[in-house]
Amino acid sequence: MENNLIKMPQTQIATNESLSDLSGELVCEERKFDNWINTKDCLPEAGKYVLARHNRGTWIDSDDQSNVNCVVVKLEYGISQEQRKKMKTGELPDEIIKYPDGTISRRSNIYRSEDEEGNNEKPYCWQQFGPDKFFGQTITHWLPIPPLTIKR
Numbered sequence: 270m271e272n273n274l275i276k277m278p279q280t281q282i283a284t285n286e287s288l289s290d291l292s293g294e295l296v297c298e299e300r301k302f303d304n305w306i307n308t309k310d311c312l313p314e315a316g317k318y319v320l321a322r323h324n325r326g327t328w329i330d331s332d333d334q335s336n337v338n339c340v341v342v343k344l345e346y347g348i349s350q351e352q353r354k355k356m357k358t359g360e361l362p363d364e365i366i367k368y369p370d371g372t373i374s375r376r377s378n379i380y381r382s383e384d385e386e387g388n389n390e391k392p393y394c395w396q397q398f399g400p401d402k403f404f405g406q407t408i409t410h411w412l413p414i415p416p417l418t419i420k421r
Contacts, residue, residue, distance in 0.1 A: 304412070305322065305410035305411070305412055306410060306411050306412065307409065307410055308408055308409055308410065308411065312344055312393070313343075313344055313411055313413065314344070315343070315344045315345065315346050315393075316343050316344070316345070317343055317344075317413075318341050318342065318343045318414055319341070319342065319343070319344075319411040319412060319413055319414060320339055320340075320341055320411065320412045320413075320414055321339065321340055321341070321342045321395065321403075321408045321410065321411040321412075322338055322339055322408070322409055322410040322411070323338050323339075323340060323395075323403055323407050323408050323409065324338070324407060324409055325338070325403060325407045340395075340397050340403070341397060341398065341414070342395040342396060342397045342403060342408065342411075343395070343396050343397075344393055344395060344396075345383045345393060345394050345395070345396045345402075346383060346392065346393045347381050347382070347383030347384035347385065347389075347392050347393055347394065348376070348377075348384050348385070348392055349384075349385045349392035350385050350386065350392075352392070353377050353384075356375070356376060356377035357377045363375045363376055363377045364376040366379060382394050382402050383402075383405075385405070388404055389404045389405055389406075390404065390405060390406045391404070391405025391406055392405070393405045395407070395408045
């Protein structure tokens with residue numbers, strides 16, 4: 270196990286004043302994040318946060334390293350255009366949705382951001398923290414986020 274550990278002096282990784290009360294050396298386990306999973310090959314479990322790479326334009330500073338468009342997102346499934354057609358013809362169940370105001374509609378008549386429709390070319394989307402979402406095709410690769418293990 271010693272071969273997998275890198276010892277770093279506190280000053281190399283803790284320059285923020287809030288960390289100034291740490292003493293000695295902090296030990297970090299070396300991890301490789303080179304096994305990105307292509308979304309064309311496999312999708313993560315719905316509702317579980319993953320680290321993802323996107324192809325949507327983003328703000329970068331002149332000194333930022335290139336090709337780093339990463340976000341933490343979770344997969345949210347919707348319905349495909351084919352599923353919507355089958356719901357309307359009765360080949361698939363068409364759930365009745367009742368809204369708090371008493372309005373009733375069939376699922377096939379409701380268009381959500383996670384549905385394959387308009388600019389979203391996939392029957393899913395990617396939800397990040399807050400109100401922003403990514404279209405299904407915008408996330409190209411992902412990695413599971415391993416549990417955080419704190420060694421003292």
